[in-house]
Amino acid sequence: MSRVPQGPSRRLLLAGALAAASAAVAGCSSDGGGSSGGGKKLTIGYFGFPSGDLIVKNGKLLEKALPDHTITWVKFDSGASVNQAFLGKSLDIAALGSSPFARGVSDASPIPYKVAWILDVAGDNEALVVRKDTGVSDVAGLKGKTVATPFASTSHYSLLAALESAGLKPSDVKLVDLQPQAILAAWQRSDIDAAYVWLPTLDELRKTGTQLTSSKQIGAAGKPTLDLAVVSDDLIARDPKAIDAWRKAQAEALRLLKSDPEGSVKAVSAELGISAADAEAQLAQGVFLTPEQVTSADWLGTDGNPGKLLSYVTDTAKFLAGQKQIDTVPSADAVRKAFYLKGLPDVLK
Template sequence: MMSLTKNVRTSLAVGTTAVMAMALASCGGGGGSASGDCEPATKVAIAYQPGLGYASLLIAKQEKTVEKALPDVDVTWQEMNSGSAIRDGIVGGNLQVGAGGIGPFLVGLDAGVDWKVLSGLNNMSLYLNTMDSSITNLEDLEGAGSIAMPAPDSIQAVVLRKGAEEELGDAKALDSQIVSMGHPDGVQALIGGQIAAHLTSPPFQAQEIDEGATKLLDSYQLFDEHTFNSIFTKTDFAECNPKVVEELVTVVADANAMLTDEPAQAAKVLSEEMGIPAAEVEEQVTSEDVAFVNTPTGFATFAEFMESIGMIQEVPETGDMFFDTEATADAS
């Protein structure tokens, strides 16, 4: 157990150090916008992850609304397994726009990545599920086996540590059990009995419940309602590409309006993209703990907890987290 704990802590430390090094290396070599000599991008790579938490972007991808709004820009879409991988891609210059959870975004910001949130994508509760009937709480889970999630600095990892602090008195009590795993693989590993628990997101958590899983944690009970995913980019890119930023915010707002006002139509589009029956998708997008809203919320609450357990060094100011867009006027 001790070696595993050391590995998790080391991976966090090494990851943060790598982000800091990449962020420093990218400074001064980016857009050159401060001197007014930048040129608008002709290619934009947008990264997202599997799951319903990216429904707004999946609709945009399926219907090519970004491409239609930006006909002179070569838009590409990349699916990745974790927010930390997306963060590294943006810092390294391989991606221009990313979508992900609060955890990797705040870790990057704290490490010196000059980026901000353009818009929220949704609010969703995140579940920690188990298939083991002998595990009814975190005390039972401690030492019982691996706990899968996208990465040790994912929003899911923050949720687990908050639960561990409240139930076990130590936020890092379960760190030795964390294993990095993409959501689809995590579902199969949980159902197959290869892991003790899986902290995931819609639609994967509902799929696990349908297979007989039991919920051990609910992020809304720990942090109140909060943003699950948002879209973000670096400051120099945003300053040099205001049209891209404006259209992205609009595209997300339009997709969220479809998801909220026309869930059946949205489910049909998502079914084609995700390979899930439309009826199942519609049930998911209309769940009571799912809301497709543009305003980011809960960032400060997560940041305060992350600072308290050493995941970040300080809580950022609101203006340092969000661009001034139509979506972020009431961001928190």
């Protein structure tokens, strides 16, 4: 058995970030889709994951709102790589899971970014699946098995929570750190018994696996995870109006998910290179808030009044510290300082 290693030190993260900053970090790729704006530039990190982010990208909503900006979209595989890129100062805005965000602010020298939006709440689009041929039917049955997940991700956090709830310690299973595509390859080779991962890889595992739990169930039990969007401190100081425009674009995407489901499916299908049927099924597994819900006291909050996300991030950090994933738990004040709520909700009008 192997215990999950403690999260990498800030020094190691910084070294990795600086080594990869010139290419916006290993594990990500630019799709070459940038606007032909003027002298101002924005580099945005995103995931190949069904959300309003893909609608903003596909519809060029931000490019239309900021014609004087050159906008480059860079695809990432995990939150750990996003954190490295922010340390290397190669990102302005990016999608980031609530667990890697909690890690990012849990240090004496926190990563220089702030949460500015909520993309979605993890539902059945992140889940723990076990190979059918193992005969395992519940989480407790994973004892002694090899389980893969991308370390420092929301799936990693949810996996640890699932194990704890089932009475297992991380050392009771063999945890393996793999990115989604590597998880699929290892699954097909029968190198792993189970995996906690997100769409679209998750759907591939379900074809020959049994789902044991999901982030929707774990969230309902008190440990929710979310896909957030963060902005660099440098962008806040340099170009706050671009953040306002970006928030408006994200709010429009959330409205389109409700008002134009067919168009939303088409956009996600095009961005992910999957069929409309698959895109529709994947979108149905996510939990997408309305802009009004995002800025409510139940979630992100408004200027001067952070919502419940403040306690969610703090609780996540406490849990990660208890699991020896991070060294220290940030104070509520430190987490509050990592929120950028200026102008909310008025900037969405």
